Amino acid sequence: MSENQIDFSERQTKVDVDPIFVERWSPRAFQQHVIDEATLTRIMEAARWSPSCFNAQPWRLYTSTKATFDEYLNLLVEGNQAWAKDTSVIGFMVAERHFEHNGKPNAYAEFDCGAAWMALTLQARKEGLYTHGMGGILKPEVADYLKIDPAQHEVVMGFTIGKLADLSNLSDEKRSQEVPNSRKSLDDIWFR
Numbered sequence: 001m002s003e004n005q006i007d008f009s010e011r012q013t014k015v016d017v018d019p020i021f022v023e024r025w026s027p028r029a030f031q032q033h034v035i036d037e038a039t040l041t042r043i044m045e046a047a048r049w050s051p052s053c054f055n056a057q058p059w060r061l062y063t064s065t066k067a068t069f070d071e072y073l074n075l076l077v078e079g080n081q082a083w084a085k086d087t088s089v090i091g092f093m094v095a096e097r098h099f100e101h102n103g104k105p106n107a108y109a110e111f112d113c114g115a116a117w118m119a120l121t122l123q124a125r126k127e128g129l130y131t132h133g134m135g136g137i138l139k140p141e142v143a144d145y146l147k148i149d150p151a152q153h154e155v156v157m158g159f160t161i162g163k164l165a166d167l168s169n170l171s172d173e174k175r176s177q178e179v180p181n182s183r184k185s186l187d188d189i190w191f192r
């Protein structure tokens with residue numbers, strides 16, 4: 001157990017790594033919290049410095065405001081809406097499909113968005129916040145809502161940013177779902 005009674009027992013590392021990697025996880029129990037402008041800007045700034053193929057920086061980040069939160073929420077599948085309603089910010093990551101310098105398709109645009117997502121996520125953790133990525137979003141509706149041209153831009157994923165709920169206030173059933181999961185062993189993913 002650690003901060004806020006989080007059960008990290010499933011997260012045994014083979015060797016020591018910086019705790020930020022292991023202690024990042026995707027909760028579904030959030031509490032009402034307003035993320036101030038400076039904090040949100042730092043989180044987006046972290047994404048900005050991600051590496052990308054040809055330094056194309058194909059990521060575009062759209063985030064809800066107080067006024068648009070419910071509209072963003074309605075662009076998630078129902079299962080995600082159920083918990084995302086308690087988060088502070090809902091966002092969508094959009095990729096530019098083509099390189100600006102030559103107009104050719106950028107096969108790495110989604111990959112680069114993944115790097116930006118991780119940077120954003122780790123900065124959120126440094127701010128004492130948590131993110132949760134979502135494939136369960138209504139992509140065509142998101143594109144319509146954001147007024148983006150699907151031929152030029154791809155809706156990659158959705159995400160939330162928020163403050164973890166006090167786990168001790170949750171029902172036993174809900175608390176049992178808020179346990180950081182495990183990973184494949186290093187031997188399963190690293191070959192030489």
Ligand SMILES: Cc1cc2nc3c(=O)[nH]c(=O)nc-3n(C[C@H](O)[C@H](O)[C@H](O)COP(=O)(O)O)c2cc1C
Binds near residue numbers: 025133181
């Ligand atoms: C691209 C992406 C899409 C995801 N889609 C969903 C989703 O729609 N709903 C959900 O509850 N979790 C979603 N997740 C969260 C993953 O299930 C979670 O990251 C994974 O189980 C690893 O757990 P951890 O993030 O707590 O370490 C998504 C994560 C990513 C990166």
